Amino acid sequence: MKSPLFRDPIYDGAADPVVIWNRQVKEWWMIYTNRRATVEGPRFGWVHGTDLGVASSSDGGSTWLYRGILEGLETEWGRNTFWAPEIIWHEGLYHMYVTYVHGVPKDWTGKARIRHYTSPDLIHWEFLSTLGISEENVIDACVYRLPNGTFRMWFKQRNHTFAAESNDLYEWQPIGPVITERGHEGPNVFRLGGYYWMIVDEWRGQGVFRSDDLTAWERNGLILDQPGKREDDGTIGLHADVVVQGEEGYIFYFTHPGRVDGHHEESNHYEWRRSSIQVAKLEVVNGVLICDRDMEFELNLREED
Template identity: 70%
Template sequence: MQSPLFRDPMYDGAADPVLIWNRQTEEWWMIYTNRRATAEGPKFAWVHGTDLGIASSRDGGKTWLYRGIMEGLDIEWGRNTFWAPEVIWHEGQYHMYVSYIQGVPYDWDGHPRKMLHYTSKDLLQWKFQSELRLSSERVIDACIHQLPDGRFRMWYKDENHHSHTYAADSQDLYHWEVMGPVLTERAHEGPNVFYFKGSFWMVVDEWRGQGVFKSADGEAWERNGWILNEPGTRTDDATIGLHADVVVQQDQAYIFYFTHPDRPDHHKLPQTYAERRTSIQVARLDVKDGRLICDRNESFELSLLPED
């Protein structure tokens, strides 16, 4: 598998990837936060003012072509910020939940992060549905999966509550009821939930690799270790793996994540383009003796299948 899998050719800051099978064009799409690694400006302006980038693959994920940005999402005038999309397909349409910040702040604090819901028939023309009322006004990084009883559960990071993972439930993907905190062990972000080999799994970005949690029912979670916490040997893969998405197909699971290849000390704030730039990587997951494992140096052939 080539490494890195993808780099954004416009700003070189692809982050927070989510993969979805485009049923209209019959290709895989990667939608991601289009960080502006090359942008000038004060402090953290480069991680704001971001669009959602789009890359497509016609060969099962082996190679990716940058296609542009997702348009038509604006709910007000001006240059605004979109972060960390979650996109799912349900009953004939796509649903997207994306974190939204008004304008282009250059600092972290003092700016609400809203969760917006859109729907689309083709991944191109989006209809704004609502701003979700969740557990605070600083929520990001939505992930959605169905529970065994058919409910949809959304897991997300609540920055006003110690950057812990909170959850909300819905029967129809439009109306959501906050269920409260789920993971409170330590601060983290980017929860991603998937079902693989008889268990629910959640990976979260702990800024030291991906923390792993396991569940029988998608509700009660127990710590199951870490992955992507040790440097890899592939090109651009020698730092921790950040904010990931997992695609499960039959008995295979693949984790798509990003790295800061030229930022070996992740606790040091990036100042230069080299420290800001990112690469998207992919690795294979497996379960051994009840634990989720990932050998990021493993050689494998990625071949994502079409989905119904």
């Protein structure tokens, strides 16, 4: 499998990908945080002021073409910040829940909220609301439909994972903390190999939790914590999305290839800022989620209904 899978050709800072089938044009689309790795400026300004980048694949995910940014998301004057989209398809509409920060802070001082948009085609988006799920900073939404038809959202609050529920994807009620172990962000929930799984970005790899009912979660290990051998894959795997088709699971994540000795968000060094999107195969072996990022495989995502 090609490595890296994708690099943003404008800012070279692709991160936080979500991968979804575009039913209108019959392509797989990757929508991602478009960090401005090539832009100089003070402190953490480069991770703010971000649009959502778009890449498409017409060959099942093997190759990706940069297409631009999502436009029409702004609802107020000025330059603002969009992070970590979550997109699901339901009853003829795409629903996007995206982190929004007012302006372009140079520090981690911006007040983050999760916004809800809908679209018929992944291009033209209508802003509906800012979710009132917390009075505090909240980021990194993940949505999964429960067996009873209710939708559950997991998100980062105070460096832990909290949740909210909705019957219709529009009105959300908070239900409290879910994962309160070591600090983390970027929850992602999926079903594979007979279990429900949640992965969270612990900034040392992806923490793994397993569940039978999407309510009680048991720690199940750590993946993407050891360096890989592929190009641009020699550091920990960060903020990931998972696509499951039948019994096959694939994890899309990003790396900072230049950070072989830790985090350097505040640095002006381009090699420490740039990022690459990677993909690896997931397997469930004896009830444990396994990811061998060096394993050879062919990615061939199929069309979805």
